Amino acid sequence: FNYYRKNSCPESYHTRAFRNTPFCAPGELYANGGLTALTNDTKEKDQLLKSLGINVNLAPVCDITTNPKDYIYKRTMRKDAKETAECIQTIVNQMRKDTMGTVLKHFPGYGSNVDTHTGIAIDNRSLDSFRQNDFLPFTAGINAGAKGVMVNHNIINSIDATCPATLSALVHSVLRKELKFNGVIMTDDLSMSAITKYTNGKNAAVSAVLAGNDMLI
Numbered sequence: 001f002n003y004y005r006k007n008s009c010p011e012s013y014h015t016r017a018f019r020n021t022p023f024c025a026p027g028e029l030y031a032n033g034g035l036t037a038l039t040n041d042t043k044e045k046d047q048l049l050k051s052l053g054i055n056v057n058l059a060p061v062c063d064i065t066t067n068p069k070d071y072i073y074k075r076t077m078r079k080d081a082k083e084t085a086e087c088i089q090t091i092v093n094q095m096r097k098d099t100m101g102t103v104l105k106h107f108p109g110y111g112s113n114v115d116t117h118t119g120i121a122i123d124n125r126s127l128d129s130f131r132q133n134d135f136l137p138f139t140a141g142i143n144a145g146a147k148g149v150m151v152n153h154n155i156i157n158s159i160d161a162t163c164p165a166t167l168s169a170l171v172h173s174v175l176r177k178e179l180k181f182n183g184v185i186m187t188d189d190l191s192m193s194a195i196t197k198y199t200n201g202k203n204a205a206v207s208a209v210l211a212g213n214d215m216l217i
Contacts, residue, residue, distance in 0.1 A: 018048060026061065026087070027078035035090045042091050046098035056101030058150065060091045062137035063110035072110040081133040085140035092144035104141040106152035106188060107175055108165060109134025116153040116194035120164075127158040139179055147183040149175060151213070153194035163207075164198055166190070172212030186215035 023045065029037040049057055061075045064084050077084045088104070095102045108130050113121035138149065151171060153164045160170040166187045175181050190204045199207070208216050 018052075025074055027074070027076055030077050030079070030087060035087065038087055038090055039094050042094040043098065046095060046100040049100065050098070055099070056103065056148070057095065058103045058105065060088055060102070060104065060141070061106070062088050062104050062141060063106060064134055064137065065110075065112060067112060070112045071115045072106075072113075081136040085136040088137040089140040089144045092141045092146050096145050101148060102141070102146040103148035103150050103186065104138050104146050105150035107138055107149050108152070108156060108159070108171060109138075110152055110154065113154050116164075116188070117192050120194050120197055121154045123154045123156045123158075125156075125158060130156075130158070135179060138175075138181075142179060142181050142183075148186060149181055149183065150186050150188055150217075151175070153188055153192060164194055166195065166213070167198075167204060167207045167211050169211045176212070184214045185212060187213050187217050189217050 023041065024032075026038065026041075029041050033040075045057065045059075049055070061072075061077075062084065063072045063076050064079075064081050065073050065076050066078060066080065067073060077087045079087070092102050092104075111123055111125060111134065113123055115121075142149075151166045153166050155161065155163065156165050156168070156171060159165075159174060160168040162168075165171040172185060175185060187208050190208060195204050198204075205216055
């Protein structure tokens with residue numbers, strides 16, 4: 001239930017019954033108003049969602065990129081790992097104060113990969129690269145008390161070159177054992193092309209459960 005400026009991402013939503021103008025993308029907020037702007041934005045979203053009877057937001061986005069050409073860029077903080085981690089910690093802390101459920105996404109980090117809504121993405125980065133960069137915002141969010149993590153559909157060659165992260169027991173093991181996450185793990189949308197093409201259109205639900213997901217989307 002995230003809101004962004006018009007055309008800022010393929011999943012933009014805006015209904016004037018809820019708000020006269022779309023919410024700003026998080027990177028825009030942070031660039032213009034720092035952590036205070038992120039905190040105020042989080043408060044408003046939490047209040048809106050709770051007024052609609054919704055107690056979980058599939059947010060925040062923990063992915064890291066500073067390249068405007070990357071697919072995921074417009075949904076990120078547009079900063080490095082350390083600065084992104086600070087932003088995630090701030091957002092999760094506020095969501096907890098507002099008793100709003102939090103879901104960190106998209107583990108283990110989206111990076112510069114192509115849009116998994118439309119095709120298969122293969123990530124060739126080393127595991128050390130993830131540990132030194134992409135894991136940091138997730139660790140910050142987990143330590144701040146986030147109870148949900150969404151896994152992405154990228155094939156992470158350094159962890160499991162055989163299947164998308166969503167369907168990989170090895171990726172889930174890293175989240176559980178290395179990042180010490182004991183909350184709810186959920187898939188990204190299993191009807192996205194990265195999954196349907198990989199499974200040749202077969203139902204991926206059983207594979208997702210066997211991989212270690214607690215919730216399927």
